[in-house]
Amino acid sequence: MPEQDFTDYIDRIGGHVGDRTPLYQAVAAHTGARRVLYPGSYLDLAPSYHWPDVTYLDADARARAAFQGPDATTLATRHKQYPEQPRIAFVPGDYTRTLAELPAAEWDLVISLYAGPVSEHATRCLRPGGWLLANNSHADAGLAHLDPRYRLAAVLHHRSGHYRLTTDDLDRYLQPQRPPHPTREQLHATGRGTAYTHPATAYLFRLHPRTRET
Numbered sequence: 001m002p003e004q005d006f007t008d009y010i011d012r013i014g015g016h017v018g019d020r021t022p023l024y025q026a027v028a029a030h031t032g033a034r035r036v037l038y039p040g041s042y043l044d045l046a047p048s049y050h051w052p053d054v055t056y057l058d059a060d061a062r063a064r065a066a067f068q069g070p071d072a073t074t075l076a077t078r079h080k081q082y083p084e085q086p087r088i089a090f091v092p093g094d095y096t097r098t099l100a101e102l103p104a105a106e107w108d109l110v111i112s113l114y115a116g117p118v119s120e121h122a123t124r125c126l127r128p129g130g131w132l133l134a135n136n137s138h139a140d141a142g143l144a145h146l147d148p149r150y151r152l153a154a155v156l157h158h159r160s161g162h163y164r165l166t167t168d169d170l171d172r173y174l175q176p177q178r179p180p181h182p183t184r185e186q187l188h189a190t191g192r193g194t195a196y197t198h199p200a201t202a203y204l205f206r207l208h209p210r211t212r213e214t
């Protein structure tokens with residue numbers, strides 16, 4: 001029953017990392033994004049509560065079964081915070097392959113949470129000046145930090161069920177506890193984020209406005 005699959009999953013991740021709703025709400029308000037791309041989404045449908053047009057990608061058969069059917073749209077329609085009908089697309093398969101087949105420079109925001117080096121494959125799909133929301137669990141925040149096409153634009157802190165987005169003192173973030181910062185190759189080898197002196201729950205990067213697709 002896909003609708004239950006989505007709600008069970010959203011409740012479960014809520015228990016681990018806090019309700020995603022205020023996270024996405026804060027990012028939606030700050031960025032003004034409309035078209036969102038979410039590689040490695042699994043069953044996290046919550047972005048469709050805040051953005052009217054979301055493309056989800058995942059290799060997992062359960063995600064594919066849940067998204068391919070009317071329940072995702074029904075659930076999003078019930079929870080949506082915007083006036084129009086939700087548009088939900090799902091691309092099955094390995095994102096290291098499927099993202100290369102999507103149109104370039106079309107999306108406003110990429111979400112990268114606990115799903116590997118998403119930014120390395122999804123950046124070509126972001127429009128110039130678009131946004132990347134990443135955490136550092138699988139080192140994607142560190143990889144974006146090393147990517148000259150991005151600059152850190154804000155960080156999000158999670159405490160007691162609330163997310164606080166701040167643009168203050170951004171220079172102190174992404175500084176390794178043990179310099180120097182690992183290289184891209186080192187981050188790939190470990191697949192884990194490095195420890196930072198001032199960690200944030202999530203990082204919001206902005207793609208350079210004159211970036212050309214690669």
Ligand SMILES: C[S@@+](CC[C@H](N)C(=O)[O-])C[C@H]1O[C@@H](n2cnc3c(N)ncnc32)[C@H](O)[C@@H]1O
Pocket residue numbers: 013039040041042043044057058059060063093094095096113114115116
């Ligand atoms: C730990 S779950 C995280 C799900 C969701 N992003 C969240 O934060 O709740 C990681 C998901 O990424 C997917 N994933 C990881 N690597 C992938 C790849 N190369 N292509 C497609 N999906 C991938 C897995 O199938 C899994 O569903």
